[in-house]
Amino acid sequence: MLGRRETGLGEDAASGASTGGREAAPAHPNRLPTDWWRRNPRYVLYMLREFTAVPIAIWMVWFLVEIGRARGGSAGYRPHQSLAFVIFSVVCLVFAVWHSFTFLRLSGLIVRIPLGERTVPASAIVAGSFGLLIVATVVVGGLLILGGR
Amino acid sequence: MPDKTITLSVTRFDPDLDPEPRQQSYEIPFKDDMVVLDGLNWIKTHLDGSVNYRWSCRMGICGSCGMNVNGTPKLGCSAFLRDYLPGPVVVEPLPNFPVVRDLVIDMSSFMEKLSAVKPWIIREQGAIGTGEFLQTPAQTEQYRQFSMCINCMLCYSACPVIAIEPEFIGPAAIALARRYELDSRDQAGDERLRTITASDGIWDCSFVGECSAVCPKGVDPARAIQQTKFDSTLGVLLPWGGK
Known part of the structure; x- marks a missing residue:
């Protein structure tokens, strides 16, 4: 059967009267738990x-x-x-x-390099970022390994 | 009457009567093409005329019917009941906004933040009357996706930073600021940048990214925020940066 049933606090809100010009009741803050x-x-x-x-x-x-x-x-x-x-x-x-x-x-979405009226493609920026990471890893790793000898 | 039914558990809150919001269940007829908003309209028409919620266009354009559906911010007009079978479908007001009554939230904080970023084209004094301001398709493409925002506030509800720091200017306002910053016709970039890089601006964002995940129009506010962080950092480090 179609219809309604209630759980929780208080009276049926359907019976709530209009504020009728009285000061509005405070809203519920409704924060994320x-x-x-x-x-x-x-x-x-x-x-x-x-x-x-x-x-x-x-x-x-x-x-x-x-x-x-x-x-x-x-x-x-x-x-x-x-x-x-x-x-x-x-x-x-x-x-x-x-x-x-x-x-x-995500660097391709974040870094925006103007190229005339357009911008450098996101894929190029992502490829460049990973390329720089690899170069930096090799350089720093090489310095640590060679320097430690 | 269709044979199948589905239950909607709708938040009810009357500030004059209820100390806390409560859930009220309604059993409604189910059809495959029904959305949550259709369900609420059926309830209002046939079961309980006192249920309060906002809606207007029913086609994902006006941004009025934002609500939490099974814990996720959605437009009521775009959330199909068939995706929540067998139910119940829990319909709650958008989190992070005060609840005025039932599913109706107080959006005044959002409106203040929105107006703070001046989401309109600003020209230098006198320039507005000088004629057309032409723009190439490539220039339009720079800001197009940010211009799709319909101010539905789902991104604010999905943002945990807003929950912790309610003064955070927030995803949609920053995305719209970015939209005008990238518009070749606009000349108020620095003014807006000062607003969104100030306290409670972009640096409050910890890049959860859920604002972009819940956007019903495919806008990427998280991208707008991170782009602005990058540009404003370049603007500090390099004299020509961020332009």
């Missing part, structure tokens, strides 16, 4: 991505400390080689690659 990020898979993915920045930041601080330890030269330097640190580093690398990929993938 604190668990908003669990309501949508895209929100969850966003929060996960944001939180992966925390271990990356910790690893970067660790890396700065290691540079400080190595300032005396390679002779007296012993890097951390524990399995836990290696696993932590690999996990951070995966997170960093995820950040880089998702960020650079």
